[in-house]
Amino acid sequence: MAGQQPSDALAHGVHWPTDAAFRVRQLTKVYRSGEVEVQALRGIELDLQQGEFVVLLGPSGSGKSTLLNILGGLDIPSSGEVWYRDHQLHGADERELTRFRREHVGFVFQFYNLIPSLTALENVALVTEIATDPMPPHEALERVGLEARMDHFPSQLSGGEQQRVAIARAIAKRPDVLLCDEPTGALDAVTGVRVLAALESANRELGTTTLVITHNADIARLAHRVLHLGAGRIMREVVNEARVHALELTW
Numbered sequence: 001m002a003g004q005q006p007s008d009a010l011a012h013g014v015h016w017p018t019d020a021a022f023r024v025r026q027l028t029k030v031y032r033s034g035e036v037e038v039q040a041l042r043g044i045e046l047d048l049q050q051g052e053f054v055v056l057l058g059p060s061g062s063g064k065s066t067l068l069n070i071l072g073g074l075d076i077p078s079s080g081e082v083w084y085r086d087h088q089l090h091g092a093d094e095r096e097l098t099r100f101r102r103e104h105v106g107f108v109f110q111f112y113n114l115i116p117s118l119t120a121l122e123n124v125a126l127v128t129e130i131a132t133d134p135m136p137p138h139e140a141l142e143r144v145g146l147e148a149r150m151d152h153f154p155s156q157l158s159g160g161e162q163q164r165v166a167i168a169r170a171i172a173k174r175p176d177v178l179l180c181d182e183p184t185g186a187l188d189a190v191t192g193v194r195v196l197a198a199l200e201s202a203n204r205e206l207g208t209t210t211l212v213i214t215h216n217a218d219i220a221r222l223a224h225r226v227l228h229l230g231a232g233r234i235m236r237e238v239v240n241e242a243r244v245h246a247l248e249l250t251w
């Protein structure tokens with residue numbers, strides 16, 4: 001596979017990024033239900049660098065979740081190539097994708113999906129028990145500022161705190177990649193900022209390559225790079241010369 005890289009890079013006329021975590025070429029996704037076809041992605045070209053914090057913006061239906069799900073091995077492309085390092089995700093079967101997700105990816109979604117009958121600590125421990133090189137569950141909760149709430153059940157926590165437990169759960173297995181689909185979508189601004197700060201510190205301190213989908217253009221100011229999706233294509237890409245820290249955001 002390594003042997004294909006230079007010719008692939010040459011074929012696309014690009015400089016080969018030595019530390020690209022993801023490499024996406026001519027990615028398309030078509031959903032078919034009966035007679036109806038939806039072209040969700042229409043030829044995405046993208047490299048995500050190791051340790052990058054990237055925000056994905058775009059109107060509803062522009063293909064953001066589809067792209068995130070394919071990068072995370074939750075969905076498969078209709079055509080094109082998706083590589084995570086030397087893992088070929090296009091054409092991978094369910095078993096290979098499950099393994100890829102387990103070994104490399106943490107997910108954070110809009111709704112926290114915590115188990116109500118388990119404490120915060122137990123919710124995180126559930127994941128660390130099956131990971132290869134996890135951090136202790138209490139360390140993951142400390143990293144998101146919840147050291148005082150470890151023994152609380154989800155119903156005793158605010159929405160923002162529950163989302164931070166979900167982030168602790170995602171980072172506890174030390175994933176290489178953190179994929180977040182509208183992580184602050186259900187939160188008010190103040191709570192949302194603390195959730196973003198938790199993502200930001202995971203990216204900075206653990207070097208986790210992070211992709212965040214949001215509707216909030218302000219959140220884009222945290223990113224190294226902002227991708228604007230429209231109708232299944234990357235319409236615009238902006239590199240932030242100066243990043244803003246989450247706790248400096250004023251909404």
Ligand code: ADP
Binds near residue numbers: 033061062063066067
């Ligand atoms: P976004 O995240 O930007 O809102 P999505 O990636 O969710 O966009 O959706 C892109 C397009 O694909 C939309 O038109 C959506 O309706 C369609 N779509 C997404 N998932 C499915 C699916 N499982 N079956 C059929 N159509 C889908």
